[in-house]
Amino acid sequence: MQTILDIIVPVFGLIAIGYIAGRVKLLSEEVGRALAQFVFVVAVPCLLFRSLSQASFGDANPLTLWIAYFSSVAIAWALGTVIVRWVAKADHRTGVIAGISASFANTIFVALPTLQRAYGDAGLEPLLVIVAIHLPVMMIASTLMVERAIHLDRRTETGPEQSPASLLDIARRTGRNLATNSIIIGIVLGLVWRLTGLPLTGHFDEITRLVGSTAGPLALFSLGMSLTRYGLKGDLLSASCIAVISLIVQPGLVWIIGLELGLTDLWLKGAVLTAAAPAGVNAYLFAAYFGTGEKLAATTILLSTILSVITLSGWLIVLGAG
Numbered sequence: 001m002q003t004i005l006d007i008i009v010p011v012f013g014l015i016a017i018g019y020i021a022g023r024v025k026l027l028s029e030e031v032g033r034a035l036a037q038f039v040f041v042v043a044v045p046c047l048l049f050r051s052l053s054q055a056s057f058g059d060a061n062p063l064t065l066w067i068a069y070f071s072s073v074a075i076a077w078a079l080g081t082v083i084v085r086w087v088a089k090a091d092h093r094t095g096v097i098a099g100i101s102a103s104f105a106n107t108i109f110v111a112l113p114t115l116q117r118a119y120g121d122a123g124l125e126p127l128l129v130i131v132a133i134h135l136p137v138m139m140i141a142s143t144l145m146v147e148r149a150i151h152l153d154r155r156t157e158t159g160p161e162q163s164p165a166s167l168l169d170i171a172r173r174t175g176r177n178l179a180t181n182s183i184i185i186g187i188v189l190g191l192v193w194r195l196t197g198l199p200l201t202g203h204f205d206e207i208t209r210l211v212g213s214t215a216g217p218l219a220l221f222s223l224g225m226s227l228t229r230y231g232l233k234g235d236l237l238s239a240s241c242i243a244v245i246s247l248i249v250q251p252g253l254v255w256i257i258g259l260e261l262g263l264t265d266l267w268l269k270g271a272v273l274t275a276a277a278p279a280g281v282n283a284y285l286f287a288a289y290f291g292t293g294e295k296l297a298a299t300t301i302l303l304s305t306i307l308s309v310i311t312l313s314g315w316l317i318v319l320g321a322g
Helices: 002-023 029-054 063-087 092-103 107-119 121-158 167-179 182-196 202-213 215-230 236-261 265-275 282-290 294-319
Strands: none
Touching (some): 002 215, 002 294, 029 202, 063 265, 092 121, 092 236, 107 294, 121 265, 215 294, 236 265
16 A cells, blocks of 8 residues: 555645646646647657667567457447446547546556566566557557547537548548657657667667656646646546546456466566556546547546555455565
């Protein structure tokens, strides 16, 4: 429990500082939105570039681990979207944000230190295999799903006769947006750099490290500032449903699928605990960037983080720590 608290307290501290700065008007609401956009457009792409350019799988075959983990992600995403669309009568875009919130775990701030404390450095191996493709897969999937949701909502608002966009039109628009999306650019550049075999060293390495390292703190700070607009009382029913999916259903699915696929004991524990981490700040970043579902994402992140003190401890007991 102390290990979990050692992670939760700093996270809440940054959120609280952002909340106070917004509440006392030390920084304007526009600054909070600008910080979120900076994280999405600049800091996270730098972090992705560094992660992909330096990723290494060693001799291990990660396919089984990826199947177990991302199968559960797909199911959790679908459940989150369907439930929020049904409970809150939300539009397609908010439904996508709900799916992201239900399936996009906080792998860095919570899962990594929890695994290291529980199983030592060896416990980080499955997490690093997941993280190597986690951000690219989730970012690309999220962008595609949001683009599709925007199209569906526009058809609902204007009527099918007024917006007869073809699949080709959707593909062109999606392709154009992906080609100019900073996240996708960071992923592609990271993969290209990795293929060259060149080391990431010198001043360029230090610059990307410094910029990438701002992603987490600034994301949490901007999340705190957003709470001055939304508080913790909005969309509590929907946020509670998503939190249950994120903290209990998704790791449970990883456990079942991983056992069926024959994952090794340590890799199974690592995958389950990674999935059991609370909703990551990326859900809020997507919501802020696309201007939809911010209230739901902010409430879900904070609620799931609070509840994860209990649920992560429970998973550690079930799996066996140490």
